[in-house]
Amino acid sequence: MKKTSLFLITLFAFSVLILAACSSGSFASLSGEWTLIAYGDPSNLTPALSGVDTSITFENDQVGGTVGCNNFGGEYNVRGDQVTFGSMVSTLMFCEGTSEQEGVVLGILSDKTVSFSLSGNQLTFSSAEEAAVVILEKK
Secondary structure, three states: HHHHHHHHHHHHHHHHHHHHHHHOOHHHHHHHHHHHHEEEEEEEEEEOOOOOOOOOEOOOOOEEEEEEOOEEEEEEEEOOEEEEOOOOOOOEEEEEOOHHHHHHHHHHOOOOEEEEEOOOOEEEEEOHHHHOOOOEEEE
């Protein structure tokens, strides 16, 4: 009887540890370097500018990169399928042709909570009421 109880308690504790490890996977899944694929109105997406190197890196609780001309950075926090971005800091250079892309993407990733979804190597951030999205691909 004692062996059975001990076995069941051990099995239960192991199951709890496995479930806890699986539930924290969303934070780790954002980690790494991503490139911009498309952005804007979900029913009429704008492809990322060709020939413009874009890179967004999530590491621990920090996010940073470039989505056109300027570098940006800030903090983020994942809770379930929601990401809360803190205020972003950004350089303020003018580069012809990239301001719309930067404005839309940084508008979604700045000082607000958005939902996200992962599908294979694709990460999508959706603004409130899904009025705008940012689609990234893992590098």
